[in-house]
Amino acid sequence: MEPITVTADADVFTCNAYLVLGESPTLVDAGTMPGVDEVIADALDEAGVDGLDRVVVTHQHRDHVGELDAVLDRFDAPLYANADHPRRDAALGDGDEVRVGDETCTVVETPGHADDHIALVGEERLYSGDVVVYNDGAFDDGSFGRTDMAGQSRETLIESLHAILDALPDTVDSMYPGHGDAYRERDGPDTVRAVIERATERAERREPKYPDE
Template sequence: MEPIAVTADAEEFTCNAYLVAGDATTLVDAGTMPGVDDAIAGALDDAGADGLDRVVLTHQHYDHVEELDAVVDRFDPRVLAYADHPHRDVALEDGDDVLVGDEACEVVYTPGHADDHVSLVGNERLYSGDVVVHDDGAFSDGSFGRTDMAGQSRERLIESLRDLLDRLPDAVEAMFPGHGGVYRAADGPDTVREVIERATERAERREPKYPDE
């Protein structure tokens, strides 16, 4: 089933949180939007889903986990994450297979923006978190995660982007990033691979992503 962006109506800064109904109804990230649990409940009803089976965290920056307590309290899902967290039930490792809705996704460890960052790579969809997005305040057609804050590394992020490209099936047709818009190859001039390649080339220039970085 098509992922639903349950934080689409947020009035404050948040990540994109995606509800994907299916055999394993999954929320990818929890966001910071107050009342996101109500949005999830509405999306579950619309999808005809019995409940929320799991939450998969791409990483644990506050904008991705702030509302995790509320989600867990209301729906009691299993929580899958790379790094330790009080709510974590399953520790993710590079190369694991995780069912997101009805789609089997490979966990690809993609640090650089965050030490615990993972991306979820399916045959049709990529959930890229913050390692790569289509549009943000820096670029509108392929951008890389920021690396100007403490604990971040541009060099490690570049390695992650290259690894992601190596493990990306050519059939992937949509990218669901942590920020900005969803990119679908059917709606644009590029394949998902080409968007990531462009972001990688920009990161490899080692220039600041933002002028004041």
């Protein structure tokens, strides 16, 4: 079953928050959309699923965790995160495994955009957070997370992009990023690996991503 973008109808700035149903219903990121917990509840009810097994955050920038408390309060689900958080139940680090829906994903630490950033690499899906996206207004068909704000590093982000490529199985055929559109190989001309390689090449130019960077 395809991940559901529960923030798709947001009229505020938010990340893509993904509800992944299956054997182990999981929410990847919570976003900032007021009422997202209600959207999640409706989707779970429609699927005949009783609650969430866990919430995983790719990193703790506000656009990814603004509604986290509301979600945790509503579903009483354990929180999995890399960095410390008052409500964290399980710490995730490089090489750890976590069940997301019907798929076991490997955690890859991917700092640069955020110190605590992680990506989740499965056999078929990549949940990439903000480190690599498909389109974001700066680039189409392969872009990378911004690194122009305090505490961010382009060089570290480039290393993280290579870490994802090193960990990526050839069987991965879809990418679910924190912003922009999801990318599925069946919908486009490229493999997921090719999209990430293009994003990496663009990042390695060391040119400003945005005019005011």
